[in-house]
Amino acid sequence: MAGHYSIAPHATEPRVLVAAEGDCWTLPRHETEDAEAIRDLMRQRFGLAVTVLGAYAGHYTDAEHDDPAFIFALETHSADGALPDGSRWIGRADLAVTPLADDEQRVALTRWFAEAESGAIPSERAPWERPGWFAEAMAWIEQELDRMGWQRTGPYIQLHARGWSSVLRLPTTGGNVYFKAVTQLFAFEPPLTALLAELRPAESPRVLAVDGYRRWLLMADAGEPIRDQIRETRNPQPYQDMLVAFARVQLALLPYTPRLESSA
DSSP states (O other): OOSEEEEOBOSSSSOEEEEEETTEEEOOEESOOOHHHHHHHHHHHHOEEEEEEEEEEEEESSTTSOSEEEEEEEEEEEEOSSOOTTEEEEOHHHHTTSOBSOHHHHHHHHHHHHHHHHOOOOTTSOGGGSTTHHHHHHHHHHHHHHHHTOOBOSOOEEEEEOSSEEEEEEOBTTOOEEEEEEOGGGTTHHHHHHHHHHHOGGGSOOEEEEETTTTEEEEEOOOSOHHHHHHHHOOOHHHHHHHHHHHHHHHHHGGGHHHHHHHO
């Protein structure tokens, strides 16, 4: 299996999208793992508005695990009209009579249909890898923006979709904001980030809201990433300045060690 594929379900029915490939059918193919690029591709090629839930199946093609071939799971929110020629929706009954490009896709789809029909989702799956989670997260974000008197001015950008965290960027009347959700393993991150912003506001992103129970964090834009500055100027000085500033912050925080430890 070359490249990556995605399981794109119908917005309201237990069916998934497949595309013709020679004499077979295949899940939508893409070369990228980037969540926003996958969303753009599904919109442009099939007219679907989707969110990437995460890697659902797949394997690595090399022993060093540098070359993945993943099958991603998506959540479809809406569709613009009919599907283009060479693509169609199939249900579980169609799976047995539909020639697929490879067995890995068939195994993944068999598991996906079983989960969709039973509603039984493995407990180890992250919250954002479950359908419906993004609507809940967006409702909270909108609530917090409304509390501050800000309004969202455009669609969210899905910056990161991994098994340990999910990150969104949203344009608002108060500037870009960033939403991050983490797993239980990193539950310390939202409250610790909020405490750092309280103790060292000049060196920390502005924390707008925290939901400790759900491990959610909403932050204001902290400015241009250092890697982008270096890419533009070819000058490594910003990295050196950052390391010096980071060391100073660490030293300044030593008196607050008990508070920092208790926040985590």
